[in-house]
Amino acid sequence: MPHLIIEYAAPLAADEKVLALLDAVYEAALATALFPADHIRIRAIPVVFYRTGEASSPDSATFIHAQLRIKEGRSEAQKKALSRAVLAAIKRQQWPAQVITVEVVDMDTASYAKSVAEVIA
DSSP states (O other), rough: OOOEEEEEEGGGHHHHHHHHHHHHHHHHHHHSSSGGGGOOEEEEEESOOOBBBTBHHHHHHEEEEEEEESSSOHHHHHHHHHHHHHHHHHTTTTTOOEEEEEEEEOGGGGGOOOOOOOOOO
């Protein structure tokens, strides 16, 4: 399980572009061979209100930020490869963002909790 959370300036894209971005980031994460295919979770969050430095107009400082939350234990080289792969996948989508950032965040395994609903057939 990685949780890949992509925040983006809302004016940047229509729904179909967001879906293409999710697919591209999924494929990039999968290609690193760090995670099983069914463990990768990706979500995109449009940010309507934001401020970047002195620029408070949505048209003047557009951005995409991807936070890649993974369980701790990966090497620095693995995390670097993951962030570079995701960055490249985002850039290939050619959104008109002025800034694209990617960060890998280690999740504390000891405090991570999960509940999965039982599927009744």
